[in-house]
Amino acid sequence: MPRTSKPGTSKLGTSKPDGRRSRQAKDEPRTASTPEARVQKLALDIVAKAANAASSPTPEDPCFGAWTPLQAFGLSVTTRTGQALPGVIAIGLEADPRLKVLQETRLPITATALSIGDQETARDVVLGDEERPVRYLAVDLIVIDRTTGHATLLDVKRGSALYSSRARLDLCTAMAACALTAPAALLRLKVSIASASWGIVDLGGATGFPEDRCVSRAEIDTFFDVPITPLIELFNQTIATGYSAEMQRLVGRVFDTPDVTPGSSDEWTESDGQAPRELTVRPVRPVGGAPRLPQRLIGPHERRRLALVSVSSIRSRKRGRT
Numbered sequence: 007m008p009r010t011s012k013p014g015t016s017k018l019g020t021s022k023p024d025g026r027r028s029r030q031a032k033d034e035p036r037t038a039s040t041p042e043a044r045v046q047k048l049a050l051d052i053v054a055k056a057a058n059a060a061s062s063p064t065p066e067d068p069c070f071g072a073w074t075p076l077q078a079f080g081l082s083v084t085t086r087t088g089q090a091l092p093g094v095i096a097i098g099l100e101a102d103p104r105l106k107v108l109q110e111t112r113l114p115i116t117a118t119a120l121s122i123g124d125q126e127t128a129r130d131v132v133l134g135d136e137e138r139p140v141r142y143l144a145v146d147l148i149v150i151d152r153t154t155g156h157a158t159l160l161d162v163k164r165g166s167a168l169y170s171s172r173a174r175l176d177l178c179t180a181m182a183a184c185a186l187t188a189p190a191a192l193l194r195l196k197v198s199i200a201s202a203s204w205g206i207v208d209l210g211g212a213t214g215f216p217e218d219r220c221v222s223r224a225e226i227d228t229f230f231d232v233p234i235t236p237l238i239e240l241f242n243q244t245i246a247t248g249y250s251a252e253m254q255r256l257v258g259r260v261f262d263t264p265d266v267t268p269g270s271s272d273e274w275t276e277s278d279g280q281a282p283r284e285l286t287v288r289p290v291r292p293v294g295g296a297p298r299l300p301q302r303l304i305g306p307h308e309r310r311r312l313a314l315v316s317v318s319s320i321r322s323r324k325r326g327r328t
Contacts, residue, residue: 041097045237046244048090048097053248056082060256076256083249092146092162094241095207095226098234099149105230105306106150106197113159113191114139119183135190143180147207148188149230151306154313155200157192158306159185160221165210174215177206205303209238218302231307 060079067074096107116137147160159181163169169177181204188202206213208220226234304312 041101041237042240044097045094045241048093049241049244050248052083052086052090052245053252056086057252060252072260076253076260079252079256080249083245087245088164090241091164091207091209091238092160094237095162095234096147098232098237099147099230102230102232104152104310105232106152108148108150108197110144110146111148111192111195112142112144113184114187115141115143115180115183116187119186120179122186123179123182133186133190135187135194139187143184145181145184148192149306150197150199151310153310154306155198156306156309157188157199157202158303159188159202159204160207161204162207163209163213163215165208165213165223167210168212168214171214174213178215178219181206203303221303221305229305229307231305231310 056079059082060075064074064078066072067077070077092109096109099105099107114135116133116139118137119133120140145159146162147158149158149160150156151158161177161181185202185204189199192199204219206215206220207226208215209223209226211220211222213220221229223235223238226238
């Protein structure tokens, strides 16, 4: 008799509560008034926590020996940086009142959604929530355009390494399924959307995901019509500065030499936790008739423009009939 189990969260995502902010995002304080200050604080927290983890007494790794603290610090920073990038992008997007941003939202994947996949015929398909999910996926970002009612589901990759073909296929399949179940799933969270699509934010451009489904670092500002790049650059620069300073201190400890940089890891500060954000979004409907959309991934800015063009065209036809 086959063994049954409760549908769990896919290994592609974490089992965070629906719509809650990630742990990394929670560590970013609300008291920081500007997006730049919030991003910088988030980066400093990453270095602080990685430095604390590396300074904890642990047995030497048989592969790295005396270099174990440096390896642990580097791995911790790399992992935490990747986890924090969706939060950095969200900070920038939240400044635009036309957009509503959800982070790490747990969406169901059903057998029907998997069977439909990313076919062209799936564009007009809206699945209900009656079917039992086979698993769940925590989607990094859901960006909802209040004007069109469209939700863009995004998985954020640092993009500095090539993903295996199997990993790419698994994630694309899961994201396509989530785009089909998102309207009903989000409605349960009192978030109303008209439609959904999915894509990959590939900041480094090396992941190997299909180009027509990717948003590169060079395209991200235009895609959202929001200046995200300066925040990403500030985040990277702050990480780089802290990483370099802490690495030099760790090297000094390995060779039993004085610290080559002023200060110590105690100077890094960590921020307080935060309560989950409210997820309610006013119900919206698509503006005007449905425009003919390109096959590639379309950002909120372009989708909004196409909707306005469609409205103008409909009005012109109506005037012509009268």
